[in-house]
Amino acid sequence: MDDVALLTPRQARQRFRQGLKTPTAGWCKGYVQTNLLIVPKEFAYDALLFAQRNPRSCPVLEVTDEGDPRPLRFAPDADLRTDLPAYRVYENGVRVAETTSIVDLWRDDFVSFLVGCSFTFEAALLDAGIPLKHISLGLNVAMYRTNIRCRPAGRLQGPMVVSMRPIPAELVARAVEVSARFPHSHGAPIHIGEPEKIGIRDLAKPDFGDPVPIAPGELPVFWACGVTFEAAVAASRPPLAITHSPGHMFISDVKDSATTFF
Amino acid sequence: MDDVALLTPRQARQRFRQGLKTPTAGWCKGYVQTNLLIVPKEFAYDALLFAQRNPRSCPVLEVTDEGDPRPLRFAPDADLRTDLPAYRVYENGVRVAETTSIVDLWRDDFVSFLVGCSFTFEAALLDAGIPLKHISLGLNVAMYRTNIRCRPAGRLQGPMVVSMRPIPAELVARAVEVSARFPHSHGAPIHIGEPEKIGIRDLAKPDFGDPVPIAPGELPVFWACGVTFEAAVAASRPPLAITHSPGHMFISDVKDSATTFF
Numbered sequence A, B: 001m002d003d004v005a006l007l008t009p010r011q012a013r014q015r016f017r018q019g020l021k022t023p024t025a026g027w028c029k030g031y032v033q034t035n036l037l038i039v040p041k042e043f044a045y046d047a048l049l050f051a052q053r054n055p056r057s058c059p060v061l062e063v064t065d066e067g068d069p070r071p072l073r074f075a076p077d078a079d080l081r082t083d084l085p086a087y088r089v090y091e092n093g094v095r096v097a098e099t100t101s102i103v104d105l106w107r108d109d110f111v112s113f114l115v116g117c118s119f120t121f122e123a124a125l126l127d128a129g130i131p132l133k134h135i136s137l138g139l140n141v142a143m144y145r146t147n148i149r150c151r152p153a154g155r156l157q158g159p160m161v162v163s164m165r166p167i168p169a170e171l172v173a174r175a176v177e178v179s180a181r182f183p184h185s186h187g188a189p190i191h192i193g194e195p196e197k198i199g200i201r202d203l204a205k206p207d208f209g210d211p212v213p214i215a216p217g218e219l220p221v222f223w224a225c226g227v228t229f230e231a232a233v234a235a236s237r238p239p240l241a242i243t244h245s246p247g248h249m250f251i252s253d254v255k256d257s258a259t260t261f262f
Helices: A009-017 A041-053 A118-127 A169-180 A228-236 B009-017 B041-053 B118-127 B169-180 B228-236
Strands: A031-040 A060-063 A087-091 A094-099 A110-116 A142-149 A159-168 A218-224 A240-244 A250-255 B031-040 B060-063 B087-091 B094-099 B110-116 B142-149 B159-168 B218-224 B240-244 B250-255
Touching: A009 A250, A031 A041, A031 A060, A031 A118, A031 A228, A041 A060, A041 A110, A041 A228, A041 B041, A041 B060, A060 B041, A087 A228, A118 A169, A159 A169, A159 A228, A169 A218, A228 A240, B009 B250, B031 B041, B031 B060, B031 B118, B031 B228, B041 B060, B041 B110, B041 B228, B087 B228, B118 B169, B159 B169, B159 B228, B169 B218, B228 B240
Parallel strands: none
Antiparallel strands: A031 A110, A031 A240, A031 A250, A060 A110, A087 A094, A087 A240, A142 A159, A159 A218, B031 B110, B031 B240, B031 B250, B060 B110, B087 B094, B087 B240, B142 B159, B159 B218
């Protein structure tokens, strides 16, 4: 088996285009990964405003032009209809399909939002000597709905979703410092330890992704997560929306070190 | 004469509400100042997308709800129709009025954008020992259209506008370091020295504000400027738009040290 960390984003997208379905944590070391939200243009202002009002959860990296499935800035030769490992289709807030291609669903009025993802700084965490168990165990990251309300925008509202990584206590401060260098990929954690305080009752039962065991001496560390957008879709029931499947991200051509790309 | 640097934002807004027209550089030391763009809702998506695609020029701090003149996050008791020292009204890209109140022009479909302003980090520059001549000379800051094209968005396009401050050569690096700490207020300069390289032919003839003399031993240092939005309005000719008058900013209740307010 080859090392997916060493693939180029183009190589990875080629595999997903051919139908491979897999979480992308650990893939294409050093490249920006993103969440995806697609809505009809009629809903795009609310989505962009929701992101502006909730930038820790939804840091927008690129917004495509209406009907254009290409992210011209982050991967000009990619096709957002095929190049993610998995998509979720929502109608009126209800998930009606999970699929590896949305070519047949595409419309000329679709607008796509690429939103920063914490997978982007995982290479930097690993380089800083911070172990990441979901990667070493071959799992998807664990994600949870919280009791933190997002600031509503137009017809969109919902809870903040977080990703959780168990971090050895002595490395928690370093994990904060390293991730804080990536403000467009959620930046520093929004919460450390004490999951009950943000409304998470049972870490063993994530709302998205896989449970990741926490060993004695480790703290659960929580980062804002772009799946917040998907939770807002479920809570707000727009007629139609498409997201990536949690953990199954878009891998862009932009290097994670380009934190000043704005 | 009292020291306007020591006024609270509420006191300053009260004066502007009563009709005082003045540039706001140096006012209310330590508080976030912002640019203003107001457009009908029908145009708001293009404006927000333009800002997303040009975040160095147009870092959006707050977007009001349709028809609501209150910036609920940055100054909940303020009224954006009266609380700036001066406004400019544009019809089809042509400036048709400069006024100290827009109460009579207000519409229920207006959406207001508050955009970061470099005046916000001037207190930090002064605290770092960097002289600011426009303040010491009682002038408005000098602003210029450049040959740097903004990334277009929908019906909006135009040139980047910059503000210029003459900085003693030995303090230029420090000015970069200090301003870089304020990414939501344009951050680090976008250009240093050599104005011709960004299309500025004569520093003595700014496109907005006042000329500020440059002494031997000083370099002209250029920061992205929120007047970029006004230049986009002039270049793109939307039916109706209202901006602040350059240099005559909205002064918010948020402290400039709250750089992590997102």
